[in-house]
Every structure is written in structure tokens, then in C-alpha cells.
Amino acid sequence: MDIKKFRNKLQRYLKGTSNETESAIVEAWYRSYQSAEEAEISAPEKEAIKNAIRQKINGATATPVKLNWARYSIAASLVLVSGIALFFYNFKKRSSENIVYTTLHTKAGEVKEVTLPDSSVMWVNSLSTVRVPVSFDGAVRNVLLDEGEVFLQVKHKTTQPFRVNTGLLQVQVLGTSFNVNAYAALKRTSVAVATGKVAVIAGGKTLSFLTPGQQLMFDNQTQTHKLNNIDVSATQSWKDGDTYLTQANFDELAVVVKNLYGLKLKAANPEVARYQFTMRLRRNVSADEALKVISLMHNTHFKKEGNEVVLY
Structure with a gap:
């Protein structure tokens, strides 16, 4: 220089x-x-x-x-x-x-709807931890997603951007609705936009501007990302009790089962671990009924031992 x-x-x-x-x-x-x-x-x-x-x-x-x-x-x-x-x-x-935060936790099978200090609305998925400021007094409205998944409908404020910060990504908007999934077990972070426009930032660099129907998938380990076109309704249906999986891998299925029922799903062998799943799981269906549906996908069986379920 x-x-x-x-x-x-x-x-x-x-x-x-x-x-x-x-x-x-x-x-x-x-x-x-x-x-x-x-x-x-x-x-x-x-x-x-x-x-x-x-x-x-x-x-x-x-x-x-x-x-x-x-x-x-x-x-x-x-x-x-x-x-x-x-x-x-x-x-x-x-x-x-100087910012004072309130920490929100959700349990297995629990989804919380929260009105934020600026009248924006946030839905918090099961087994999530989110920190929200007591008030949005600064130049930026910051929400910290430490673990889990949130869907937000952000009130538009041109002079005060809204940000969701995960461990690796920063999602910035002025006013829109979008979903952020940052469960640690998935080893990736996803951002999907329902309305408006969203900027996704990593390490101070803007990765992409997303518009409705677009999703950014960020690999937490390789620090790479890709864009997908998605069904917007499917990414937010969890807040109403339905979770849709489309060619989901075993780890994704395991996260959903843990969120809904507090059960740890394990594969008995590498072959089962490679299965993919396209299905709908409802929050008001019992764990046993859901596991039967999962087993039918690939003609497998399951056995429960306490809070652990083995698919074989």
C-alpha cells in the first residue's frame, strides 16, 4: 500500500x-x-x-x-x-x-411465534436458540440465530436494515419474508426467500442477492455455496405443522425426527444412511405412526431403545 x-x-x-x-x-x-x-x-x-x-x-x-x-x-x-x-x-x-438480548429456546415439537420490537413477526422452529434485542435502537436491527431455524416477516424500514446473524452467514433485508435454517447437525446453512429481496453475506463478502423462490445453500465446512429454485410454501410449512422433505438425505430426516419427537434417529448400516426421503411429516402425528411411514419409504424396519431409534 x-x-x-x-x-x-x-x-x-x-x-x-x-x-x-x-x-x-x-x-x-x-x-x-x-x-x-x-x-x-x-x-x-x-x-x-x-x-x-x-x-x-x-x-x-x-x-x-x-x-x-x-x-x-x-x-x-x-x-x-x-x-x-x-x-x-x-x-x-x-x-x-451495549445491546441487551433476550434468549428464546424451543423444545422438541414446539414452534413459537414471536412479535419483535419493530412489529416484525418471527416463527422459531423446534430445538432452536435465538437472541433478540430488547429494543431495536441502533442503526441496524440484529437478530442472532445460534442454532436452529426461523421464518421472519420483516417490517419494512428503509433507514434501518434487518439482519439475521448465524455462526457463518449474515442475512440482510429492509422488509421481506424469508427462512433461515442453521441446525449444526446438518453442517450447512440455508436461506430461502418467500417475498422481497435478501442479501446473503459471508466473511464481509456478499454471496448473492436472493429473490422469491430462490434458496442459497452454504456448506459450513468448505465455505462454498450454491443456488436452487424451490417451492416457497414448502420451506415455511413447518411453522404450520407440516414438514416437507424432497430427496432429503438421512441427516436431514434425523434432524426433523429429533425436532418433532425428541428422538435420535440412527442408521443401522451405511446402505440405510445413503437413503433419500421424499415425504410429509405432520407435527400432530404420533412418533410411532411417523416412523412407520418412514420405514415404508425403503421397506425398512425400526426399533426404539429409549430416545434412540435405529432404522435397519
């Missing part, structure tokens, strides 16, 4: 005279110091940060120094740039620490 040129860009950015390219360079530099959860700078934060940094720059450059300028200007600039990066980090850290 040419420190002198970058400092000039930074000065113009702080004065509001930078062009689009220069602004992008400065903000990209800033994002390189951030984690995935801190991927963007809101307008109010920009102003507060600009004022503080302007004072630092003025203080650092106010008094001329009669030394070897070629050597010391580079060193001073590096210190300044590093100091600004640290300021960005601490500013964002303080902001996040």
Missing part, C-alpha cells in the same frame, strides 16, 4: 469529498479488520467515527517535525492507519456490547 496516497484518500473520505472508488477502497480496508458480524458501517456510525478520526489526524499532523521526512512520514502514517483500524474495532465492539 502507498501510505501517502492512502492517507490522502482517507482525508478526502473524512471530508466527504472522495469519489465512489476512493470511498470503496477506504471501506474495503476497514472491513479487512472486521469479523463477519461487523461487515458494514452504518450512516450514524460513519459520522461518529469520522469526527473522532478527524481529531486524531489533526493532532497527528498539526506540528511539523524537522526530521528525515521520507523515513518518519511513513512510520507516522503506519501508526496512524493502525490506530484508526484499532479505533474502528473498539468502536464497533463497544456498540455491540
Whole structure:
């Protein structure tokens, strides 16, 4: 990086005279110091940060120094740039620490419907953990999905984006309805859009903008993703008691069985583990009835031992 040129860009950015390219360079530099959860700078934060940094720059450059300028200007600039990066980090850290969250947990067979502080509505699937702010006072409305699945109908607010943060992905909207599935056992995270438009971000990089009928599947291990066209109604039917599986693998079936009945489904051998399942499971059907339907799919049998079910 040419420190002198970058400092000039930074000065113009702080004065509001930078062009689009220069602004992008400065903000990209800033994002390189951030984690995935801190991927963007809101307008109010920009102003507060600009004022503080302007004072630092003025203080650092106010008094001329009669030394070897070629050597010391580079060193001073590096210190300044590093100091600004640290300021960005601490500013964002303080902001996040001030937020008070309420944690929601759901049990097996339980689905909760929750009205959020901004009047948005969230459905929380079984065996999920979600953290919701007591109030949406900041520049961004943040919800943290630690485990499980949620479907949201977000109230539109142009000046206050809404974000759902999972362990690896950030889903951002202004107002729309969408589903996020982040069960750890599946080793992948999926985002499906019912209405509106959704941005999916990983590590500060936008992976895709999704529109109704599109789904993004993100592999948590390889950090790769793919897009699918889907039946929108099937992705949200779980909140009304129906779960639809289409060519689902054994792990996906096992998650659904655990969610509905609190039972751990296991395959007796590798052949069973490779089976795929296309079916509908209803929340108001007993576990034994559901297991009979599952067994009929591939002419298998099951045996229960406590909370464990073996398919063979």
C-alpha cells in the first residue's frame, strides 16, 4: 500500500469529498479488520467515527517535525492507519456490547411465534436458540440465530436494515419474508426467500442477492455455496405443522425426527444412511405412526431403545 496516497484518500473520505472508488477502497480496508458480524458501517456510525478520526489526524499532523521526512512520514502514517483500524474495532465492539438480548429456546415439537420490537413477526422452529434485542435502537436491527431455524416477516424500514446473524452467514433485508435454517447437525446453512429481496453475506463478502423462490445453500465446512429454485410454501410449512422433505438425505430426516419427537434417529448400516426421503411429516402425528411411514419409504424396519431409534 502507498501510505501517502492512502492517507490522502482517507482525508478526502473524512471530508466527504472522495469519489465512489476512493470511498470503496477506504471501506474495503476497514472491513479487512472486521469479523463477519461487523461487515458494514452504518450512516450514524460513519459520522461518529469520522469526527473522532478527524481529531486524531489533526493532532497527528498539526506540528511539523524537522526530521528525515521520507523515513518518519511513513512510520507516522503506519501508526496512524493502525490506530484508526484499532479505533474502528473498539468502536464497533463497544456498540455491540451495549445491546441487551433476550434468549428464546424451543423444545422438541414446539414452534413459537414471536412479535419483535419493530412489529416484525418471527416463527422459531423446534430445538432452536435465538437472541433478540430488547429494543431495536441502533442503526441496524440484529437478530442472532445460534442454532436452529426461523421464518421472519420483516417490517419494512428503509433507514434501518434487518439482519439475521448465524455462526457463518449474515442475512440482510429492509422488509421481506424469508427462512433461515442453521441446525449444526446438518453442517450447512440455508436461506430461502418467500417475498422481497435478501442479501446473503459471508466473511464481509456478499454471496448473492436472493429473490422469491430462490434458496442459497452454504456448506459450513468448505465455505462454498450454491443456488436452487424451490417451492416457497414448502420451506415455511413447518411453522404450520407440516414438514416437507424432497430427496432429503438421512441427516436431514434425523434432524426433523429429533425436532418433532425428541428422538435420535440412527442408521443401522451405511446402505440405510445413503437413503433419500421424499415425504410429509405432520407435527400432530404420533412418533410411532411417523416412523412407520418412514420405514415404508425403503421397506425398512425400526426399533426404539429409549430416545434412540435405529432404522435397519
